Amino acid sequence: MHGPGARNHQTHHVTDCFVGPKMTLNLPRLDDSWSKVRHCVESAGGRVNRRNAYVPGLLRRLLGLAYELTPQVFAVVAFCAGALMLISAVTPEFDDRLRQLTGVVSPILIDLSHFVASIAGFMLILLSAGLWRRRRGAYWAALAVLAVGAVFSVLKGLDWEESVDLALVAALLAPCRTAFNRRSRLSEPLRPGWLLLLIAVVGSMLWLGFFAYRDVAYSDELWWRFLVDRQASGFLRAGLVLSLLTLLVAGRSLLSSPGADSHGPASKDQIERARIALEAAEEATPEAWLAMLGDKALLFSPSGRSFLAYRVRGRRWIAMGEPAGALAERQELLWAFTELADSYGGAAVFYSVGDDILSELATMGLAMRKVGETAVIRTEAFALEGKSKQNLRTAVNRAEREGASFDILPAGAARALEPELKAISDAWMGLHNGAEKSFSLGRFDIDYLNLTPLAVVREGERIVAFANLLVTPGEAAVDLMRYTPEAPHGVMDYLFIRCVQWAKAEGIATFDLGMAPLAGLEDRRVAPVFARVGALVFEEGGALYGFQGLRSYKAKFAPDWKARFIAAPVSTPLPLALLDVALLTSGGWLGMLGLRKGR
Template identity: 65%
Template sequence: MADSGSICAMDRNRTGQGNRLLTRAFALLFEVSPHIFALLAVGAGVVLLTSGVTPAYEDRLDDIRAILPPILIELSHFGASISGFLLLLLSAGLWRRRRGAWLAAMVVLLLAASFSLLKGLDWEEAAELLVLAAVLAPCRAAFDRRSRLFEALSPSWVMLVLTVVAGMLWLGFFAYRDVAYTDDLWWSLLIDREVSGFLRVGAVLALLAVIVAGRSLISAPGARSHGPADEADVVRALLILQAGEGVLPDGWLAMLRDKALLFSPSGRSFIAYRVRGRRWITMGEPVGPEEEHLALLWAFAELADSYGGVAVFYAVEETALADLATMGLAVRKIGEEALVDTHAFTLQGKSRQNLRTAVNRCEREGATFEMLPAGAALADMAQLRAVSDVWLTNHIGTEKGFSLGRFDPDYLALTPIAVVRQGGRIVAFANLMPGGDRLAVDLMRFTPDAPPGAMDYLFIHAIQWAKDEGYRWLDLGRAPLAGLENRRLAPVFARVGALVFEEGGALYGFAGLRAWKAKFAPEWRPCFIAAPTSTPLALALLDVALLTSGGWIGMLGLNAKMASPAARPSEAPAVAEEA
C-alpha cells in the first residue's frame, strides 16, 4: 500500500510539474505573441503589395468586371495596396505591444480582405487575411501599452518599409516591362491593363514611404514629455543625494535641472537622463541603494523602448558592468577617471617638484586656500560669478551642460567649494561633489591674474582637506578616450578612439589633459558607455558631446572667445572642465 501511495504521489507530482511547464510555456508564448503577430503583419503587407503590382487572374477579373464598375475595382486595388503599406507601419506598433496598433490592425485586415475580393476575386488572399485577424483577435490582452499618435519608426523598421516599397516598385516595373508607358496610363481606369493602377499606387506609396522615413529619422520620441524635471522631482532627488546611500558624485549633476528624472518604485533611487533623437542617455548610473540598481536600469530601458527609443548608459563605472551585461548591452570603454588616493598623496620626491614649486610660488604671492562648506558660498556668489564670467570670456565662451556643471548659484550652493584667495579676493575656485568615499571636481575656474599654478595649489589643498574629512579619493574627472587600445583585434570604436587620442591634439588636448592630471599620480579607473548591440556607440557618444556642448556650434567651438596665451596662466584646467 505504501508503495502504491508513493507511486500515486509521484504520478501527481509529475502531472503537477507537467501542468506547470505547460502553463509557463503558454505564458511565454503569450508574452512573445506581439512579436509573432508583428512579423505576420509584415508578411501580410508584403503579400498585399506584391498582389497589387502583379497582374490578376484574367478570368476572375472578367467575372468581377461583369458585376462591378471599373472605378470600384480601381479603388479596391488602390485600397488593398494602401492596406498592405499600413500593415507594414502597424507591425512596428504590434512589436511594441500598442493597444491602438492591435485595433488598427484588426480593422485594416478586415478591410484588406474585402478589397482583395473586390479587386479581382482573390479569395485565397482574403482567406489568409481573415485567418490572421481571427488569430489576432483573442490576443488583445498581450497588447498592454498605451498608444501614441504618429509614433516614429525605428531605423530598422524604416529600412524594412523602404526595402519592401522599393521591391514592390521593381517587381511592378518588371511585371509590366513590355508595356509602352504613356501619359494616358496615369489617368485611365482599369479596362485592359492593370499598369495604370500600379503606377498610381507606386507613386503614392513611394511618397508616403519617404515622408514616413524622413519624419521617423529626425524625430525624438518622448523628448517633449520627458524634459527637465519639475521642482518636486528635483527636491526628491536632492533628499536622496543628501542621504548618501549608493551616491556617486555624478549624481549631483541632476541638480542642474536640465535632465529628466526616473525614480524607483520605492522613491529611494533615481536615474538622470536626457532624450536626443532616438537615444535616451543617462548621466552616470542609478543613484541610490545598490540593491535597486538593476531593477531601475531595466525600468529605464523599458521606458525608452515604450517610446520607440533606445537606452544609452553614459559614464558608468566597472561596478555597473555586471548589471549591464545581464541586460545584454554592448559596452565600450570611453576613457579613464583620475582618482587621487588622499592617504597616499605626498609632495615629497623628485616627481613632485613642480607641485611643490606651485605651492611655494602661490604662497609667496599671498594666495590662501579656503574650503566653503555647502551653502556658505552664497555670501561670496558675486565674487565667484566674476571669476566665472572672466574665465568664460577667455576660454570656451558659453556654459556647458549635461555631463558638466555650469555656474548656477542654486547648484553651487549645494556642495563644498574650494577657493583660492589673493588679497582677500577670490581668484580661483572649484566645486566638489561628494559621493561615497570620494569627492569629485566639477566646475573649475580662475582669473587671468591668478598666481601661476593656482589650480595646482587649489587641488593639493583640496586633497589634504578631503583626507582630513575622511574621503579616500579626490576625483579629478575624466580623461576622454584615454586607455583605448589600437590593436588589430580591438573593436573599431576603440581603434578610432585611440587614434583620435594620440593625434587629435589640434582639435582637443586629449593627451595633454591626461598628462596634466597624471602629475597628481592618480589611480586611473576606466569608464564606459553601454547600449543595445544595434545602437552605434560612436553616434551615441556624439549625442553626449552635443548635449554637453549645447549643439554643434558649441561642440565645434564656434562660439569660443579665445584670449591671448599670456592672459592664461594654465591651459590644462580649461581643458579639464570640458572633459
C-alpha cells in the same frame, strides 16, 4: 516490500510524480535503470512529491512565455501579409476573374479597391512595428486594416485566397487583445530596422511593378485612366503614393526624438526630491550631483529613495552615470529606465559608468565599451613628500609666496558671492574662447553652485579661482573650475592639492579629478573598431580637444586610473551614442566644433 511487486508499485509512484495521475509511462525493466530510479526515490524522499507541483508550474511559465511572444509573432505575420498585399497590388490580376467582376462592379471601383488594398498593405507594414512593441492602438488598427484588406482584395480582382488569408490572420489575432498592454502613441516613428524593411519592401514592389508592366508603353493618360485592361494605371498611382508615404515616414522617423517633449528637464520639485534622496543615499557617485543642473529628466524608484538622470536625443535615452540611492533598488531602476525607453521606441544608453555596475548591465544584455579613464586619488596615500612630488610642492610654495590662500566654503555660500564668481567665470570663458558645457559637466549656474561646497583661492581678499566640489559618502570630485587671468601661476595645481588635502582631513577616501575622455583605449589589430578609432582620436585629436594634454596634466598627481564605460543594447551603434553624449555636453554641433562662443 521487496520483489517484483514492490518494484511495480514504486515504478507506478514515480510515474505519477513526473507525469501526472491521468498519464501512463512504461519505464524500461532493465536492472541498471531501475536501480537508478530506486536510488533517486530513496535519496530524494519527499522532494519528489514537491516536484509534482513544480512541473505544472514550469508548464504555466512556458505557456506564459509563449503568450508573451504573441505580439512578436503577429508582428511578423502582419508584416508578411502587408508585403504580400503590396506584391499582389503591383502584379496583374487574373483576366478571367476580372471579366467576371467587370459586369458587376464599375471599373472605377475596381481601380479604387486596387489602390485601397495597396494602402492597406502599406499600413500593415507600419502597424507591425507597433504590434512588436505591444501597442494597444496597433492591435485595434491592425484588426481594422485586415478587415478592410480582406474586403477590397475581393473587389480589386476576386482575389479570395488573399482575402481568406487576411481574415484568418484577423481571427487569430482577435483573442490576443490582452497581450497588447502598452499605451498607444500617435504616429510613432519607426526604428531603423523597421524603416529599412519598409523601404526594402516598397522598393521591391516598385521594381516588380515596372517589371510586370514593362511591355506597356508609358503615356500621360495612364495617370488618370480607370480601365481594368490597363492595370498599369493603378500601379503607377499606388506606386507614387506609397513612395511619397515612405519618404514621409522615413523623414519623420530619422528626425524625430521619441519622448523628448514629455521627458524634458526636471522641475524644481523633482530636483529638490533628488537632492534629498542623494543626501540620504547608500550608494552614489559624485556625478549624481549633475542631476541638480536642471538640464536632465529624472526617473525615481517607486520608493523615491533612488533616482537616475537622463536626456533624450534622437532615439537614444542617455543616462548620466549610475543610479543614486538605495543599493537594493539599483537593478530594478536600471530595468525600469530601459523599459521606459523601449516603450517610446528608444534605446537606453548608460554613459560614464564604473566597473562595479558592469555585471548588472551585462545581465540586461547590453554591449559595453570603454570610453576613457578617470583620475582617482586615494587621499590616505596622498602626500607632498618625496622627489616625485617636487613639482607639487613647488606649486604650493610659489602660490602662497604670491599671496594665495585656500578655503572651503560650505554649501549655500555661493549665492552671496554671485557677482564675484560670475566675473571670474566670464573672464575664464573669454580666455578660453569657448562655450559652457552641460550634461556630463557642470556649468556656471548659481543655483547649482549654491548646493555644493565651494573651493576658493584668494589673493588677499579677492577670489581669483574657484571650483565646486561634489561630495558623496567616501568620495569627492571636482566639477566646475574657473580662474582669472591675473591669478598666480599654477593656481589650479594649488587648488587641486589643497582640495585633496581637505578631503583627507575630512575622512573622504578618494578624490576624483575628472575623466580623461578616450584615455586607455588600445589601437591594436584585434581590438574593436570603436577602441581603435578612439585611440586614434586621442592621439591625433589635439587640435580639436587636448585629450593627451588633459591626461598628462592629471597624471602628475599620481592618481589611480579607473575605467569608465558606455553601455547600450547591441542593436545601438555605440559610436553614435557617444557622439550624442558629446553633442549634449557641448550644446550641439557648433559647440562641439568650437564655433559657438560663450553664452
